[in-house]
Amino acid sequence: MNPSTEKRLLRYAFTSKKFIMIGLVCLIIAVGLELSGPLIAKRVIDHHIVGVQANWVQVDANDDQDTISYQDMFLKRADRVKSEDNAVNDFTLLQSERSYYLIEGNISATSTVQSAENGLITINQKEATKEVEGQRVLAADLVTFFQPEFHPIVLLLVLYIGLILIAAVFQYFKxxxxxxxxxxxxxxxxxxxxxxxxKLPMKYFVDRPAGKIVARVTNDTEAIRELYVKVLETFVNGFVYMTGIFIALFLLNPPLASICLILIPLLYLWMKFYKNYAGKYNRVIRSTNSEINASINESIQGMPVIQAFRRTKETQEEFEVLNNRHFVYQKKMILLSALTSFNLVNAIRGIAFVGFIWFFGSASLSGENIVTAGVLYAFVDYLTRLFEPMTQIVNQLPQLEQARVAGGRVFELLDEETEEVGSVEQQNVQGDIRFRDVSFAYEKNDYVLNNLSFHIKPGQMAAFVGHTGSGKSSIMNVLFRFYDPQHGEIEIDGVNTMTRTRQQVRQSIGIVLQDPFIFTGTVLSNITLNDPAISRDKAIAALKAVGADQFIEKLPKQYDEPVGENGSQFSTGQRQLLSFARALAFDPAILILDEATANIDTETEGIIQEAMQVLAKDRTMLVIAHRLSTIQHADQIIVLERGEIIETGTHHELLMQKGNYYQMYQMQLGTDHEVTAV
Structure with a gap:
């Protein structure tokens, strides 16, 4: 992923920087509190448990809680003796294997007991042997030496539990x-x-399957969501924990902590290696996933055709090609993750513990440095904790790479050139339309409209006829500014449409398509499109005006009847009437009917014709029609062929010319007669 994508992902993160910063502060506090545990444990072990194996002083009075009574003597740990205490004699409590001995004098903690008889104890001290006075401490009496430690141990444990509970609160808020x-x-x-x-131009949707675009909005953003929800938290969590652990390690043992720092460049190199390969694989996986979505979407929409033409096997094979490619690259990702994830962390962990044992063991054996049990416990605890965030970070690398690739795909969509969206002001449009030498091509130099010029006056009905590919729909596309012509000008009320935004142009134009789109919702919401400017009464009036009330009022909930995807419960004619009512409710000055009666049966056509007369009142209408019977009353009929106007006039004028229009009319008339005869 290029750096700009990373910066943009970070920029999106900064949109919630206030909450993120507070969360990070909570995280740092929680980490600090949690990492205090091993240090508290070290003090409990070294100072209060193992700490009793220390020098003891006989005092003359039992005047505080640090003094114990043992065999008619008052003893106190040497490190707790105060100046006012009267010291009588020195003793050492020494552990050798599983037994404890109270020996007169100060004895090194590394000494071992060889034998104990008749009040004399033989000890080995740095390869030398000597006899000292002392006695073995029975197990029942040993608890006496631990009595002063009970209270501070309890206090430290309560402190530790309190810190953990407070840390849990901060973890929750984090x-x-x-x-x-x-x-x-x-x-x-x-x-x-x-x-x-x-905001994207119509060409973008023509060139790309809907499934691919949907994948960008859903799957790719979901992958990015995982980046912010899990990956970001894991990485921040991990790095804060590792920083805190390294600080604690340096407090315990700076030389060994310095050696552990090698884990940082190892983790960095590891991530760079993973990124190089995982990025390539994930790009293919995300792209293939989009193609799979597009394939499924197309197959579901075209299932009647697939089953009717018995193409299920071929469709399945086409899908399997995509599915297999997705599987192959997922397998490569799994192989990469298996090689560079948990197993590798375990290997490094094992090496680190071997180094730890060697470091402390050699120091102890040489006598240069005696390691206390508390330090040993704390270091092992911190070293274990150090690898936990490393494991979590490594395990999130696949998700990180998916999010990077998905981010690139989303930003690629966001970087697409869009249409300008300007403010839309209410305009009093009369509906005067003029084309001046308009030429248009979807692809470079492949013109579908060639130097078209015509004029439609306000309130007129103009019809466009011609064979498939003659340019009828392209005229509507450039008028609606779904596309812009390469040459010439289009004027509405004498104003060049290119001087206005697309929204301003479209505000005064309505359209009824050959295959009307019905949205999920209710009958009424499909008329208003949730526009607050269109009231319920206005929408119902529009439905009644086009005759749609005849079937709507038979529905259980009438105008509030739920509508499924694309209004599949309605017939083609009923959907068309809803589309007519929608256009009437929005009351445009110019209305385009794009082959609105092409798929209508003869009976329904009569209802549609009546609806068209209602729509035509006080507005300019442009009609694309295959059925010439529906446009006989048009003010002008424009006949197109290969993007050029070859005839123009009224129905009767064109019949008198006996040209292309006459031939088309005769063909349709002959077909109608044949149907009637049958």
């Missing part, structure tokens, strides 16, 4: 704030992507 921030970031990103889609 998790809550970071999760909320992550979901807020993705919400904002999805809004941006959807807004971008609405």
């Amino acid at each position: 998790t809550y704030l970071l999760q909320i921030s992550a979901n807020k970031i993705i919400q904002r990103m999805r809004d941006d992507v959807f807004i971008q889609i609405e």
Whole structure:
């Protein structure tokens, strides 16, 4: 992933920087509190448990809680003797194997007991043997030496539990704030992507299957969500923990902590290696996933055709090619993750512990440095904790790479050139339309409209006829500014449409398509499109005006009847009437009917004709029609062939010319007669 994508992902993270910063502060506090545990344990072990194996002083009075009574003597640990205490004699409590001995004098903690008889104890001390006075301490009496330690141990354990509970509270707020921030970031990103889609030119949707675009909005943003929800938290968590652990290690043993720092460049190199390969694999996986979505979407929509033409096997084979490619690259990702994830962390962990044992063991054997049990415990605990965030970070590398690739794909969509969206002001449009030498090509130099010029006056009905590919729909596309012509000018009320934004042009134009699109919702919401400017009464009036009330009022909930995807419960004619009512409710000055009666049966056509007369009142209408019977009353009929106007006039004028229009009319008339005869 290029750096710009990383910066943009970071920029999105900064949109919730307040919550993220508070969350990070909570994380740092929680880490500090949690990492205090081994240090507290070290003090409990070294100072209060193993610490009793120390020098003891006989005092003349039992005047505080640090003094114990043993065999008619008052004893106190030497490190707790005060100046006012009267010291009588020195003793050493020494452990040798599983037994404890109280020996007169100060004896080194590394000494071992060889034998104990008749009040004399033989000890080995640095390869030398000597006899000292002392006695073995019975197990029942040993608890006496630990009595002064009970209270501080309890206090330290309570402190540790308290710190853990406080850390849990900060962990909760950290998790809550970071999760909320992550979901807020993705919400904002999805809004941006959807807004971008609405601004994209029509050509973008023509060139790409819907499934691929949907994958960008859903699957890719979901992968990015995982980046902010899990990956970011894991990495921040891990690095804060590792920083805290290294600080603690340096406090315990700077030389060994310095050696452990080698883990940082190892982790960095590891991530660079993984990124190089995983990025390539994930790009293929994400792209193939989009193609799979597109294939499934197309197959579901075309299932009647697939089954009717018995193409299920071929469709399955085409899908299997994509599915197999996805599987192959997923397998490569799994292989890469298996080689560079948990197993490798375990290997490094094992090497680190061998180095740890060698370091402390050699120091102890040489006598240069005696390691206390508390230090040993704390270091092992911290070293174990050090590899936990490393494991979590490494395990999140696959998700990180998926998010990087997905981010690149999302930003690629966000970087697409969009149409300008300007403010839309209410305009009083009369509906005067003029084309001046308009030429247009979808692809370079492949013109579908050639030097078209015509004029439609306000309130007129103009019809466009011609064979498939003659340019009828292309005229509507450039008028609606789905596309812009390469040459010439299009004027509405004498104003060049290129001087206005697309929204300003489209505000005064309505359209009824050959295959009307019905949205999921209710009958009424499909008329208003949730526009607050269109009231319920206005929408119902529009439905009644086009005759749609005849079937709507038979529905269980009538105008509030739920509508499924694309209005599949309605017939083609009923959907067309809903589309007519929608156009009437929005009351445009110019209305385009794009082959609105092409798929209608003869009976329904009569209802549609009546609806068209209602729509035509006080507005300019442009009609694309295959059925010439529906346009006989048009004010002018324009006959097209290969993007050029070859005839123009009224129905009767064109029949009198006996040209292309006459031939088309005769063909349709002959077909109608044949049908009637049958």
